[in-house]
Amino acid sequence: MITIDNLHKSFGGVEVLRGASLEIQDGEVVALIGPSGEGKSVLLKHVAGLMRPDSGRIVFNGKDIFGLGHAELMSLRSRFGFLFQNGALFDSLTVFDNVAFPLREKTRLGEKDIREKVLAELKQVGLTGAEDKYPSQLSGGMAKRAALARALVGSPQIMLFDEPTTGLDPIIVHSIHALIASTHKRFGFSGIVVSHAIPGIFAYVQKVAVLYGGVIRFVGTPKEIFETDDVVVRNFIQGSLPAETFPSREQAPPQSKANELQERAL
Amino acid sequence: MGNQADRWLLTPIRGLGRVPLSVISNMGRMGIFLVQALFFTFAPPLKFFRLLKQIKFIGFDSLLVIVLTGAFTGMVLGFQGFYTLSRVGSTALLGPMVALALLRELGPVMAALMVTGRAGSAVTAELGIMRITEQIDALEILGLSPFRYLVVPNLLAALICLPLLTAIFNVIGILGGYLIGCKLLGVNGGTYFGSMSDYMGMKDVLIGLYKSICFGGIIAWVCCHKGYTAGFGAEGVSKATTQAVVLSSVLILVCDYLLTSVLF
Ligand SMILES: Nc1ncnc2c1ncn2[C@@H]1O[C@H](COP(=O)(O)OP(=O)(O)O)[C@@H](O)[C@H]1O
Ligand SMILES: [Mg+2]
Numbered sequence: 001m002i003t004i005d006n007l008h009k010s011f012g013g014v015e016v017l018r019g020a021s022l023e024i025q026d027g028e029v030v031a032l033i034g035p036s037g038e039g040k041s042v043l044l045k046h047v048a049g050l051m052r053p054d055s056g057r058i059v060f061n062g063k064d065i066f067g068l069g070h071a072e073l074m075s076l077r078s079r080f081g082f083l084f085q086n087g088a089l090f091d092s093l094t095v096f097d098n099v100a101f102p103l104r105e106k107t108r109l110g111e112k113d114i115r116e117k118v119l120a121e122l123k124q125v126g127l128t129g130a131e132d133k134y135p136s137q138l139s140g141g142m143a144k145r146a147a148l149a150r151a152l153v154g155s156p157q158i159m160l161f162d163e164p165t166t167g168l169d170p171i172i173v174h175s176i177h178a179l180i181a182s183t184h185k186r187f188g189f190s191g192i193v194v195s196h197a198i199p200g201i202f203a204y205v206q207k208v209a210v211l212y213g214g215v216i217r218f219v220g221t222p223k224e225i226f227e228t229d230d231v232v233v234r235n236f237i238q239g240s241l242p243a244e245t246f247p248s249r250e251q252a253p254p255q256s257k258a259n260e261l262q263e264r265a266l
Numbered sequence: 267m268g269n270q271a272d273r274w275l276l277t278p279i280r281g282l283g284r285v286p287l288s289v290i291s292n293m294g295r296m297g298i299f300l301v302q303a304l305f306f307t308f309a310p311p312l313k314f315f316r317l318l319k320q321i322k323f324i325g326f327d328s329l330l331v332i333v334l335t336g337a338f339t340g341m342v343l344g345f346q347g348f349y350t351l352s353r354v355g356s357t358a359l360l361g362p363m364v365a366l367a368l369l370r371e372l373g374p375v376m377a378a379l380m381v382t383g384r385a386g387s388a389v390t391a392e393l394g395i396m397r398i399t400e401q402i403d404a405l406e407i408l409g410l411s412p413f414r415y416l417v418v419p420n421l422l423a424a425l426i427c428l429p430l431l432t433a434i435f436n437v438i439g440i441l442g443g444y445l446i447g448c449k450l451l452g453v454n455g456g457t458y459f460g461s462m463s464d465y466m467g468m469k470d471v472l473i474g475l476y477k478s479i480c481f482g483g484i485i486a487w488v489c490c491h492k493g494y495t496a497g498f499g500a501e502g503v504s505k506a507t508t509q510a511v512v513l514s515s516v517l518i519l520v521c522d523y524l525l526t527s528v529l530f
Contacts, residue, residue: 078409088400
């Protein structure tokens with residue numbers, strides 16, 4: 001179980017996280033949604049121990065990860081898979097070597113097994129034939145899929161996805177969601193998916209959390225979020241829905257827009 | 267009111283403290299960085315392939331610029347030394363004069379400054395870009411130390427390459443001095459080389475060697491640190507690169523002074 005406990009973080013005097021708290025049970029995938037620039041990526045990096053909070057804790061199986069020694073932190077981290085928002089592929093390595101990197105460095109697999117696994121993973125994300133390309137030769141969407149393959153190849157126990165489908169075309173979006181869902185079924189990782197793909201993401205996550213104003217403003221099941229009384233959350237969800245699925249019955253009255261503006265000003 | 271007056275009075279005093287504070291905390295961070303880098307240098311495994319790659323990048327790829335600057339430095343020394351020595355009528359000592367200046371001072375310093383500009387800046391830019399594109403974070407997520415993969419290879423490569431590049435710089439410089447002094451200005455070639463071995467000892471060679479090793483360490487340390495801690499965005503990387511070159515160059519000259527005064 002991962003507990004995010006009252007996390008505060010500011011950059012140069014600007015408070016980004018103001019006491020964010022969230023719990024992720026074992027085997028549970030949580031969708032983290034919220035407007036751009038709210039600090040979703042920052043929150044994810046705290047969970048992975050890549051950033052240190054100004055105050056607050058991340059407790060993983062009863063241990064505060066910021067209190068761990070170097071060796072403990074390193075061994076904990078190797079159980080994490082992280083898909084960075086911009087891919088973060090090693091640009092001195094080809095796509096194949098990027099995906100093979102975790103296996104070569106962290107396992108004792110032979111080159112033949114590695115090749116098999118890497119090619120299978122690349123096939124899953126639809127990148128067959130791009131093995132020998134360098135990251136600079138890939139389109140944004142291809143780079144993201146290569147990064148996804150690299151994050152999944154080591155079958156990590158905890159997966160953190162930072163916008164796995166942003167900037168991809170609709171067909172690929174669907175297949176990426178299906179891939180994450182099926183990988184989750186197979187390996188049962190726990191994790192967080194930051195996404196703007198509403199409602200597509202709701203199909204396979206167990207919980208939804210909304211980051212707003214530096215705190216987790218809402219946590220609940222995908223079903224509950226459509227029934228919430230919180231105007232801010234409702235407006236965000238409705239604003240994020242594609243036009244054709246816009247539920248006219250739930251259309252927010254003009255009043256709620258004013259409420260939201262008020263909320264933002266506060 | 268009192269509060270306001272307090273603020274008026276305190277602001278400049280606080281400002282005074284800020285500069286030394288940030289300098290000191292920066293030095294502390296750089297010190298910690300060096301300790302970590304040294305720790306991973308001696309903790310196996312060593313990333314041998316990356317080390318070879320950096321040796322090629324810092325060493326081999328710097329050869330051309332080292333040969334060029336070495337040749338011209340030696341040629342200038344040939345002219346300048348001949349001019350000075352001819353005034354006191356002892357142009358026979360041109361050889362040791364050129365060689366001593368190169369081995370003890372100019373060789374290590376010039377080679378280090380050249381490597382800073384050519385390779386050090388590139389190392390900073392590379393690490394800085396890896397930092398802002400989160401490639402360094404990606405290494406850490408895998409439970410792998412960025413120090414082992416990125417910093418140690420640069421550090422070892424610089425420690426290995428700088429003495430070698432300095433030696434090449436010196437040899438080319440001495441030949442440049444020979445070209446000007448003997449071929450152009452008519453000093454006897456046998457005297458040029460012969461008097462060198464009369465007036466120089468192992469100590470002169472060793473001083474140059476110690477210096478070049480120190481300078482190699484400084485370049486790798488400063489340039490890796492600046493890249494590793496580069497700020498946000500393209501601006502962060504360009505700032506880090508400038509700072510790395512300026513700080514390395516200054517530290518090289520300061521360290522040169524200290525070593526010269528200690529080893530004199
Ligand atoms: N390393 C950093 N240094 C300074 N500011 C940062 C850093 N990382 C993120 N920020 C700031 O934190 C805020 C939240 O960023 P981010 O987490 O990327 O938002 P998002 O919710 O879109 O993922 C932004 O204003 C961003 O500028
Ligand atoms: Mg983000």
